[in-house]
Structures are given as C-alpha cells and as structure tokens.
Amino acid sequence: MFVRIVKLSFHEENIPAFLENFESVKEKIRNAPGNRFLELYQDKNNKSIFFTYSYWETEEDLENYRKSELFTSVWSFTKKLFNDKPEAWSVDKLASLE
Numbered sequence: 001m002f003v004r005i006v007k008l009s010f011h012e013e014n015i016p017a018f019l020e021n022f023e024s025v026k027e028k029i030r031n032a033p034g035n036r037f038l039e040l041y042q043d044k045n046n047k048s049i050f051f052t053y054s055y056w057e058t059e060e061d062l063e064n065y066r067k068s069e070l071f072t073s074v075w076s077f078t079k080k081l082f083n084d085k086p087e088a089w090s091v092d093k094l095a096s097l098e
Contacts (some may be wrong), residue, residue, distance in 0.1 A: 001036060001057055007087040008050045014081035015048065025074050029054070032070065034061020048083065059090070 010018055022040060030038040037055035056062045065071055079086075 001055055001093070002059070003091050003093055004052075004054045004056060004062060005089045005091065006052045006054075008052070008078070008082065009084035009086070010048050010050070010081050011083040012048055014083075018050070018078060018081050021074070021077055025070070028070055029065075029074070032061075032065045032068065034058060035065065055093075062090070 008018075026038060026040070029035065034057040035054060036057060037053070039053045041051040041053070043049035043051075054062075056065075
C-alpha cells in the first residue's frame with residue numbers, strides 16, 4: 001500500500017464549487033477498487049490550498065482509477081478551478097502512530 005498526496009490550489013471564488021463537487025464524488029473515489037482511505041485537508045494559512053491524501057493497495061489500482069470515467073469527469077471539472085499547477089506525490093508510509 002502507498003499514499004498519494006495531491007496539492008490543489010484554487011481561485012478563491014472557485015472554492016465553493018470545488019467543495020460541492022468533492023462532496024458529491026468523495027464516496028465514489030473512496031470506493032474505487034484498491035482505494036483504502038481518502039481525506040481532504042485545507043491549509044490553515046492559505047485557504048485556497050487543499051491537499052488530498054489517498055491510500056492505494058497498488059500503483060495499478062491508482063492508474064486504473066486515473067484512467068476511469070470517474071477520474072476523467074472529476075478532473076475535467078476540477079482543473080478549470082485552479083489558480084496554480086497541481087502537484088502530486090506517491091509515497092510509502094514508513095511509520096504511523098495513533
């Protein structure tokens with residue numbers, strides 16, 4: 001399993017549209033084959049910056065999601081709202097304490 005972190009930066013006036021769309025698709029994303037966890041964060045100092053954290057069983061699962069109709073629909077809507085280029089990282093979790 002690995003973690004996918006995506007940084008998204010929006011025009012301030014587009015934040016409500018992004019949040020409304022995320023609310024409508026988050027369960028579908030979370031239930032994509034191989035997805036084990038999904039969270040959305042908002043930067044405390046710059047309210048225009050968001051991060052998604054998702055846990056995937058395999059890289060193939062993530063790639064299958066990225067090739068899906070769901071991702072195509074979500075991404076085509078979301079990318080129109082950006083004020084900066086998104087950034088993404090795939091990382092291996094080395095430790096987790098609760």
